[in-house]
Each structure stands twice: as C-alpha cells, then as structure tokens.
Amino acid sequence: MRVSRLMxxxxxxxxxEAEISSHxxxxxxxxxxxxxxxxxxxxxxLWRVLQKISAIVRxxxxxxxxxxxxxxxxxxADLWERSGRWAGYTAGExxxxxLDDRQGRQLxxxxxxxxxxxxxxxxxxxxxxxxxxxxxQIQTKFRDEIRPRFGLMRGREFxxxxxYSFHGDEASLQETYAAMDGAYRxxxxxxxxxxxxxxxxxxxxxxxxxxxxxxxxxxxxDLILASPDGRYAANQERAVSLPPDPxxxxxxxxxxxDTPAKSSIEALATAHGLDPSQIVKVLLLLARFADxxxxxxxxxxxxxxxxxxxxxxxxxxxxxxxGAGAVLEIAPLDAERCRDWRLDLDLSAIPFGYIGPDxxxxxxxxxxxGLRRSFLRLADPTAAELPxxxxxxxxxxxxxxGVSWSDLGETPQVLDLRAAQPGDxxxxxxxxxxxxxxxxxxxxxFQLGRKYxxxxxxxxxxxxxxxxxLWMGCYGIGVSRLAQxxxxxxxxxxxxxxxxxxxPFEVIVVIANVQESSQRELAEQLYGQLLDAGIEVLLDDxxxxxxxxxxxxxxxxxxxxxVVGRGAATGQVExxxxxxxxxxxxxxxxxxxxxxxxxxxxxxxxxFGV
RNA sequence: CGGGAUGUAGCGCAGCUUGGUAGCGCACUUCGUUCGGGACGAAGGGGCCGCAGGUUCGAAUCCUGUCAUCCCGACCA
Numbered sequence: 001m002r003v004s005r006l007m008x009x010x011x012x013x014x015x016x017e018a019e020i021s022s023h024x025x026x027x028x029x030x031x032x033x034x035x036x037x038x039x040x041x042x043x044x045x046l047w048r049v050l051q052k053i054s055a056i057v058r059x060x061x062x063x064x065x066x067x068x069x070x071x072x073x074x075x076x077a078d079l080w081e082r083s084g085r086w087a088g089y090t091a092g093e094x095x096x097x098x099l100d101d102r103q104g105r106q107l108x109x110x111x112x113x114x115x116x117x118x119x120x121x122x123x124x125x126x127x128x129x130x131x132x133x134x135x136x137q138i139q140t141k142f143r144d145e146i147r148p149r150f151g152l153m154r155g156r157e158f159x160x161x162x163x164y165s166f167h168g169d170e171a172s173l174q175e176t177y178a179a180m181d182g183a184y185r186x187x188x189x190x191x192x193x194x195x196x197x198x199x200x201x202x203x204x205x206x207x208x209x210x211x212x213x214x215x216x217x218x219x220x221x222d223l224i225l226a227s228p229d230g231r232y233a234a235n236q237e238r239a240v241s242l243p244p245d246p247x248x249x250x251x252x253x254x255x256x257x258d259t260p261a262k263s264s265i266e267a268l269a270t271a272h273g274l275d276p277s278q279i280v281k282v283l284l285l286l287a288r289f290a291d292x293x294x295x296x297x298x299x300x301x302x303x304x305x306x307x308x309x310x311x312x313x314x315x316x317x318x319x320x321x322x323g324a325g326a327v328l329e330i331a332p333l334d335a336e337r338c339r340d341w342r343l344d345l346d347l348s349a350i351p352f353g354y355i356g357p358d359x360x361x362x363x364x365x366x367x368x369x370g371l372r373r374s375f376l377r378l379a380d381p382t383a384a385e386l387p388x389x390x391x392x393x394x395x396x397x398x399x400x401x402g403v404s405w406s407d408l409g410e411t412p413q414v415l416d417l418r419a420a421q422p423g424d425x426x427x428x429x430x431x432x433x434x435x436x437x438x439x440x441x442x443x444x445x446f447q448l449g450r451k452y453x454x455x456x457x458x459x460x461x462x463x464x465x466x467x468x469x470l471w472m473g474c475y476g477i478g479v480s481r482l483a484q485x486x487x488x489x490x491x492x493x494x495x496x497x498x499x500x501x502x503x504p505f506e507v508i509v510v511i512a513n514v515q516e517s518s519q520r521e522l523a524e525q526l527y528g529q530l531l532d533a534g535i536e537v538l539l540d541d542x543x544x545x546x547x548x549x550x551x552x553x554x555x556x557x558x559x560x561x562x563v564v565g566r567g568a569a570t571g572q573v574e575x576x577x578x579x580x581x582x583x584x585x586x587x588x589x590x591x592x593x594x595x596x597x598x599x600x601x602x603x604x605x606x607x608f609g610v
Numbered sequence: 611c612g613g614g615a616u617g618u619a620g621c622g623c624a625g626c627u628u629g630g631u632a633g634c635g636c637a638c639u640u641c642g643u644u645c646g647g648g649a650c651g652a653a654g655g656g657g658c659c660g661c662a663g664g665u666u667c668g669a670a671u672c673c674u675g676u677c678a679u680c681c682c683g684a685c686c687a
Binding site: 009010011012013014015016017019027028034036037095111141143146147149153154158159160161162212213221309328329440441442443444476477479480481482494512513515544545546547549550551552554555565566 | 611616620621622623635636637644645646647648649678679680681682683684685686687
C-alpha cells in the first residue's frame with residue numbers, strides 16, 4: 001500500500017477530548033474518529049489491526065473445537081423476560097439499547113448473547129451425545145454505558161468475541177473452561193501482549209468460577225493484587241489475604257468509656273491509646289433492591305480494615321428476600337439518602353460514630369414503607385474473631401472497652417467482607433506479600449452453571465433417558481478494547497509501537513527524497529520484493545520532507561522502517577526497529593531476506609508468561 | 611443520575627471581564643526556495659462563535675433555556 005493512497009490524516013496536537021495516551025494516539029495517528037460519545041469509526045489502519053486480532057482469536061478458538069457462528073443483534077424482549085433480565089437491563093441504569101418495532105413489539109440491541117444462544121441450545125441440543133459443544137462469534141455489541149470513556153476502552157458500541165459452551169455435567173464444563181483458559185493465554189501471547197490471569201468477581205452475569213485476563217498498564221481501570229511468586233493474582237474486588245495480627249487488648253472487665261467527640265476510629269485510638277485493630281467499627285448502610293425495597297445493613301469490621309463493597313453486595317444479594325430482585329445500590333445511611341429514597345427515618349435517634357454491632361432494630365419501627373424493619377447484621381472474620389474489643393455503646397459520646405461477642409447477644413453472620421490491600425500476606429504462603437498493579441480487562445471467562453438454562457428451559461436427555469438442564473460457560477474477549485490496550489502497553493513519546501503480530505503493516509519503506517530518482521527506483525524495487533515475499537508493507541511515496549515521514553512512521557507505529565535515502569546510489573539502506581529505535585545500514589540486496597526472516601519469527605508473538 | 615469543566619475553521623487555542631460585526635498556530639490550495647527528524651517566504655480558501663429565545667441601535671461577548679462533549683463516582687469486554 002502506498003501512503004499517498006492511504007487517506008492518512010495525522011494530527012500534530014493532542015485532541016482535547018482524549019485523556020490517556022492510547023486514546024490520544026489512536027486519534028492523532030488516524031486510527032479512529034469519534035462519531036458520538038462512545039461511538040467510533042474504525043479507520044482503515046485500525047480495521048487491519050482488528051482483523052489481525054480477530055484472525056488470531058479465530059484460530060485459537062477453532063483449535064479448541066469451538067464453532068464460529070453469527071447471532072442477531074436485534075433481540076426480542078420476551079427472550080430477556082424469560083431470563084428475568086429485561087427489566088434490569090432496560091429500566092433505570094440498565095445498559096441495553098431498546099426500541100419498539102412498527103408492530104409495537106419490544107426489541108433490544110444485544111449487549112451480550114446468553115439469552116439468544118441458550119434459546120438456540122434449547123432448540124438444537126437434545127441429547128447428551130451432542131455434548132459438549134462451544135459456539136462463538138466476533139461481533140459488534142451495544143451497551144448504553146453509564147459513562148463511556150477512554151475511546152475504545154469503554155465504548156457504547158464495540159467489537160467482542162463471545163463464546164458459549166454447553167455440557168452434560170459440571171466436569172465437562174470445567175474441562176472446556178480450562179481449555180478456554182489455555183486458548184486465552186495463547187491469544188494474548190500471540191498478540192504480543194503482557195497479560196495476567198486473575199481471579200474475578202462474576203458480577204451481573206452470574207455463575208461460579210470466573211477469571212479475568214488483564215493487560216497490565218498504568219492507565220488500567222482495575223486494580224490487581226498478585227503475589228511475587230506468580231501463584232496468586234486476583235482483581236481487588238475479589239482478592240483475599242491474611243490480615244495483620246491484631247494487637248491484643250489487655251485483660252480486664254468490660255467497662256464503659258467516655259469518648260466525647262471521638263467518632264472516628266483514628267480519633268478514638270489516639271485519644272485512648274488504642275490500636276485500631278482493637279476496635280470493631282460498625283457501618284450503617286442501606287441496600288436498595290430492584291423492587292424498590294431497602295434493606296438496612298449493619299456491617300462489623302475490625303477498625304484497621306476496609307470494606308470491600310463488591311463482597312458486601314454479593315453477600316446482600318445472596319441473602320435477599322424472594323422477589324426483591326438485584327441489588328441496585330449500597331450506600332451509607334444519611335439524610336440525603338433518606339430524602340432521595342423517601343425513607344421516613346428519625347436520624348437523630350441514631351448515634352452516628354458510636355454505633356455498636358448490637359444496635360437495636362427498634363430504631364426502624366417507625367420507618368417508611370419500602371424499608372425493612374430489621375438490620376441484616378454481617379461481620380468480617382477480622383472483627384468476629386476478636387475475643388475482646390472496643391466498640392460503640394449505641395449512645396452519643398460513649399464506647400465500650402473489653403467487650404466480647406457473647407456480651408452483645410446474637411453474633412452477626414460471619415463472612416469475608418474486607419478489602420485485601422497491597423502489603424498484606426498471602427493465604428497460600430504468608431511469606432509472600434501482595435503487590436498491586438493496574439490492568440485493563442481484555443478477557444473474562446465464566447462457569448455459568450445452569451442459571452440461564454434453568455430460566456430458559458434448555459434441557460437435554462441424559463444417558464439414563466431423563467431430561468436435565470444444560471451446564472453452561474461463557475467466554476468473552478474485548479477485541480476493540482484489546483487493540484487499544486496494546487497501544488496503551490506499547491507506546492513512547494513518539495507514538496505507537498505495535499507488536500508485529502497485530503501491526504496494521506509490518507514494514508514501512510520510506511523514500512527520504514522523492515525527487516531523487518535513484519531513491520525512488522530502489523524503494524520501488526524493495527517494496528515489490530517485500531510484497532512478493534508476503535510481507536505487509538507500506539511505501540511512503542509522499543512528496544513530504546524526510547522528517548515528516550519519519551514522524552508519521554513513528555506515530556503510526558509500524559514495527560520496521562526501511563529508509564531509502566542518501567545511500568541509495570551505492571545500494572545502502574537503513575533498517576530501523578520501532579520498538580527500541582535500533583538502526584543499522586544494510587546493503588539493499590540483503591535487507592529483504594533479513595526482514596523476511598525476522599518478521600516471520602515475530603509474527604508468532606512475544607514469549608511472555610501469562 | 612450526582613459533582614466539576616468546556617463548546618469560536620479539520621486539529622489545538624486566544625478574544626468574552628469592559629458589547630461595535632472574528633483572530634493566532636498547525637493542517638489545506640498555488641508559486642518559489644529548501645530537502646535525513648513535523649522547513650522558509652509570498653499569495654489564497656475555509657467560520658449562521660453548539661442551538662433557541664431574550665436585553666440592546668448593535669451580542670462570540672450580557673441574561674434565560676437547551677443540546678453536546680470531556681473529567682471524578684456506580685457499570686463492564
């Protein structure tokens with residue numbers, strides 16, 4: 001391809017709308033243009049990248065025996081009503097674009113395809129003899145994100161590879177899940193990306209085991225906690241660790257403590273010579289469900305620990321009354337919340353800053369309609385395992401010293417609710433200390449179990465002749481996000497540095513001065529030879545000055561640059577590697593063979609441990 | 611949705627406080643010189659100043675409304 005025919009439009013200044021490097025570079029280098037918030041045109045250079053990524057994904061999926069398919073993007077509402085997700089995905093903060101057709105039927109624009117694929121499976125999969133089977137597609141997804149940002153990182157329209165597997169039993173599901181894990185590691189390695197697999201929360205999709213694949217980059221939206229030995233890595237939402245040992249409280253009888261104006265853990269600890277690990281802090285929160293009801297929560301944590309809201313939300317969801325629906329929001333109880341959620345609560349009766357785990361349900365008796373009349377009482381083990389501790393006395397300016405859980409009556413339900421922190425000891429090996437890194441989630445694999453097959457009555461006949469629900473897995477890769485993550489992980493002050501495996505072109509031949517016929521002729525000759533050798537090559541034949549072409553070549557990030565310039569007359573050319581700027585003069589007659597050999601090796605991707 | 615900011619030429623910005631009919635750099639067109647790291651000179655084209663009302667003799671500038679975009683939180687590939 002000749003650069004003069006490439007419709008290459010590069011920008012010298014960073015566009016004001018972009019914040020992170022990869023987004024700025026995609027715009028500046030002419031890879032994308034914004035059409036609306038979170039909606040982008042993929043220009044020819046990016047489209048080549050996306051096709052290369054897709055080809056790698058396709059090869060690895062096919063290698064696992066998965067079948068490529070293409071499912072509709074317009075999906076009928078009734079399918080989603082059967083899985084129980086229509087309301088949640090369309091009302092309020094729902095992310096599904098939806099519309100009515102001319103007959104007044106409701107349709108949604110697919111944010112994901114569990115419903116469609118499960119309905120198909122119910123239709124097509126009848127016998128255990130057909131199982132297991134995995135279907136996948138590479139297609140545009142639509143999500144009306146609450147806040148689109150960072151270009152392709154969080155778009156409202158994006159390209160995703162999604163795969164769904166169907167099994168007769170859980171062991172088969174686990175086998176395919178492991179095969180997908182392997183395929184994903186190969187995909188990211190072949191794309192030349194440094195990626196890590198981390199344990200993950202399964203979120204709104206549901207299911208049991210789930211693992212995310214993160215491209216490590218400073219601009220990543222997720223926090224990863226990992227052990228240096230490589231044996232443990234998890235999203236912070238899900239991470240577990242050993243908390244520091246608490247400082248024991250000196251023996252003695254339980255006593256009351258006057259603590260005026262000491263409503264924070266820090267103030268209380270400082271004023272009374274306590275360590276935060278000797279205190280139980282109690283958080284008073286409200287959880288709002290899809291049906292509008294509100295559950296008050298009383299969460300006990302050791303004073304030096306932080307709450308993990310994802311763990312809490314999962315715990316609340318698991319304990320939700322029948323029919324309450326999904327947990328929409330968890331927030332501290334305050335005046336603003338009471339007003340917004342129209343709760344008639346007497347806040348002045350609540351001793352904020354002095355709450356103990358045994359705060360009476362009586363405070364809720366006059367509460368408004370949607371509010372449940374008793375607290376859901378939960379405690380993290382760090383708090384529950386303290387034999388004696390300090391806690392609020394449920395009266396202003398009063399705490400209790402040296403109390404135990406038996407003094408407080410009923411013990412709350414105990415489960416892991418604390419946020420693991422960098423610096424914590426690992427559970428698998430206490431000598432390992434968790435380290436933090438940021439990552440961009442580019443893949444996520446789930447063992448869904450039977451959630452969707454139960455809802456959509458997708459059953460098969462087992463070898464004993466009885467019907468049972470299919471076991472399912474689902475597996476996603478953000479293809480367009482992956483392209484941007486590659487830029488985020490591979491760039492410098494001059495521009496992008498594409499790994500050869502996914503670069504839009506592998507080589508750019510730059511004619512330093514197109515006025516010089518010797519340069520033009522040699523460049524054309526090399527260009528032809530590279531094309532013949534099956535190399536994806538650009539020829540910069542524009543009548544620009546050399547400096548402009550070098551800047552553009554660096555910006556668009558082509559891995560190899562072949563400069564035909566002053567040395568052309570004597571048959572010398574310059575070979576430059578974009579990744580590290582290494583330059584070397586080469587005789588023109590030898591350089592094609594050398595490039596072909598190096599590129600052939602690099603096409604398979606970089607060897608990184610995943 | 612809550613909090614913050616910004617809309618002026620394709621891109622980056624000034625002008626707005628103190629109203630007088632729009633400017634700079636890059637990009638684009640033509641000519642000349644230059645030619646290995648975003649050249650120089652000359653000449654040119656391109657703007658319902660986001661949109662709609664209002665105030666005024668007169669609005670990019672003041673007022674009201676509205677729309678859009680970006681940033682911080684909840685969502686996710």
